[in-house]
Amino acid sequence: AGAPRAAENRIExxxxxxxxxxxxxxxxxxxxxxxxxxxxxxVYMAMHLPxxxxxxxxxGEPQVTAIIVQLRHTAQIPAARLRLAEMLATQxxxxxxxxxxxxxxxxxxxxxxxxxxxxxxxxxxxxxxxxLFTIGNTMSTAVVERTVEIGTLRAMGARRSGIRRLFMCEAxxxxxxxxxxxLLSALLIAYLINHSGWSWIPPGYSYAYLILVxxxxxxxxxxxxMVGMTVVTVMSAWWPANRASKLMIVDALRxx
Numbered sequence: 001a002g003a004p005r006a007a008e009n010r011i012e013x014x015x016x017x018x019x020x021x022x023x024x025x026x027x028x029x030x031x032x033x034x035x036x037x038x039x040x041x042x043v044y045m046a047m048h049l050p051x052x053x054x055x056x057x058x059x060g061e062p063q064v065t066a067i068i069v070q071l072r073h074t075a076q077i078p079a080a081r082l083r084l085a086e087m088l089a090t091q092x093x094x095x096x097x098x099x100x101x102x103x104x105x106x107x108x109x110x111x112x113x114x115x116x117x118x119x120x121x122x123x124x125x126x127x128x129x130x131x132l133f134t135i136g137n138t139m140s141t142a143v144v145e146r147t148v149e150i151g152t153l154r155a156m157g158a159r160r161s162g163i164r165r166l167f168m169c170e171a172x173x174x175x176x177x178x179x180x181x182x183l184l185s186a187l188l189i190a191y192l193i194n195h196s197g198w199s200w201i202p203p204g205y206s207y208a209y210l211i212l213v214x215x216x217x218x219x220x221x222x223x224x225x226m227v228g229m230t231v232v233t234v235m236s237a238w239w240p241a242n243r244a245s246k247l248m249i250v251d252a253l254r255x256x
Contacts (some may be wrong), residue, residue: 013045015055018063025055036205077101124228131229132236139171139240150244151252160245167241168234175233179226190215 009029017023027047035041047055053062071080084099103110143150150163190213199208215222 013055017055018057018060023055023058025051027051034207036207038205074102124225128228128232131232135171135174135233135236136240138174139167139237140243142170143167143240143244146244147247147252147255150247151249151255154247154249154252164241164245167237167244171234171237171241172230175230178233179229182229183222183226186215189213 011027011029013025013027015023015025035044049064050062053064057063069080069084071077081099081101088095088097088099153163154160193211193213196211198211200211201208
């Protein structure tokens, strides 16, 4: 009973040696692992280094064509590159080695990041323009509705800068409240999505990934969005506030 099962766990692998001659190795299959990308699943095979060297170089001198260093985070690549360059220049200066980072070997990674940054940058710009005109229209309406009150304040001795500052503070309050409500709504929606169990299969991948929205993991983006929306709100209120401060007292009091 054990012989057929043992045969099922063995494969005959055909590979080309370093000189182009075919070479066959009988290998034991430890496990089949899904790498996530179908193109990689079709060609990827991992084995012990001595076995791979015998398969490629046969009875000749074993060699290594590449050494891969795996880091914990992408941000560590520059420091690791400097350290490896120093080692190659001192300890391994006679070895024919070349240092290549992940982005050099996989240019699609940088292209994907640039595409996503451009897309989200355009979306952020579009949202900023919408907020700019929306708050500007709201503040213009507020100026028209409060024309008499503005005239009364001016008649009581309020300066133009005080009227302007009043509307700017109102815009700041609106922007802060809107950013806070937006943050709470985003956290609630992210919580619901993260606990929904939804998944999808990205293009070119072979199995589904859970849909996760990570908000707290990107604090610079979170704080930048809140501060940016608040600043855009205050900027959009400047022109209506400036127009309100320049109203003539008599004309403002006669407004109906």
